[in-house]
Amino acid sequence: MAGINRSLVRALPLFNKLSDAELDRLLARATMQRVATGEAVFEQGQKADRFFLLLHGRLKVTQVTADGQQIIVRMVHPGDIFGFAKALQRDDYPGTPTASAESVVICWPTEVWGQFVEQNPHLAVNAMQSIGQRLQEAHTRIREMATEEVEHRVAHAVLRLIEQAGKTESAGIRIDFPISRQDIAEMTGTTLHSVSRILSAWETKGLVEGGRQKLLVRDAASLRLLAEGEAG
Amino acid sequence: MAGINRSLVRALPLFNKLSDAELDRLLARATMQRVATGEAVFEQGQKADRFFLLLHGRLKVTQVTADGQQIIVRMVHPGDIFGFAKALQRDDYPGTPTASAESVVICWPTEVWGQFVEQNPHLAVNAMQSIGQRLQEAHTRIREMATEEVEHRVAHAVLRLIEQAGKTESAGIRIDFPISRQDIAEMTGTTLHSVSRILSAWETKGLVEGGRQKLLVRDAASLRLLAEGEAG
DNA sequence: CGCGCTCGTTGCGCCAGGACAAAGACCCTG
């Protein structure tokens, strides 16, 4: 498909052991797609006929419960694969990936996955490592939700965000995409109100600097202390 | 290795596309090991040099937090692989699998994994599906912990247990291995006390029947209603 | 067969944090 930046894809860990020829065959089956901010790539419950790779931008994957509550399952960063339902033995997508920022994805029909793995075991190994890491993260989150109180959980979430999407500025580290208090609440299993209170308190202490859909971490070290230690 | 029940292994979904010859080569590298109740197969933090398959019995995988709190990450059922850290790009085991009942495991050196996947992509695909399901379960648990209150979470946990380890008896469905209130608490992110209160209440309503390390579900349908619906 | 240990039950007080409410602050649009 014309338009896909081949060297960008080439550099992804997921494809690190593929030959150029193999990569080309893979890209030949791919389609590129632009996703505007606020738009969903697909919807929860929809039949899973494609899987995706995020090239640019940022997505948040949400799930809606039966009673309408929403949670953010994870963020998708550039280079991540998502919409992998079929390979995970599901017929429908378990969540909805929505663009938090202007994004570009490429996608393949699900059949392609099986075909390529047969010919190239490395791909499966790499994908498994990537899914394995997601599993680790999920377990970490479960542990946090079970044992830590809200302020610690929010601290951990923010630290994770600057790790995965932090851009160093003169005043500190900025989270590189628009994120609301509501988003952070849905990532940590609390309410918008509690997050707002906590961030305000941190701002008073000089740990962070807020703003509409913005967050700048001034003092990551103190935040880390707060996240780990018992004392605030 | 002598002593491994080949037809039992043959029947596992994980190996469903392997030829008999391939299976034999795999088993040739395996070691069998008996694990007594209460004993750990390995310890959290230990260097991951082997991976495992549970043949018989039941394991609970726990993680301990820095401040000493414990949670149950998941239960391992017969046929499940565990201790997969290396394939997931970790050097050490993230948790401790402890036998809840007399168990038998087989294990391989981690190097074997890479070798076999190269020769047999199906194995990778199967393993990925299995890990994918674990990821789904983890997300489900995260969603529950974020949105549901304790009684609902406990209901879900118990339902999951009878699904994965339920033995139908005349009076209802029994959980087929010793499980304490503390265990259920660690699975649902609450305290032993709350679980005890909840189960007592259910017993009064005739939904379950308790006992020391025992649990019998008398009325799974009502429990399911309680887990899903808003009303108790 | 009685002693001790582990596991389970239950009562009570307290508080983190959720629910509700209302008022700013910021941004886009016409």
Place this chain on the structure above:
DNA sequence: CAGGGTCTTTGTCCTGGCGCAACGAGCGCG
């Protein structure tokens, strides 16, 4: 630059469920 929508802040109240404490019950062991 006025108006409306969205996001955020902050206050007040209220409750689920945790912490603490003490007791009861089943099980294994000498």
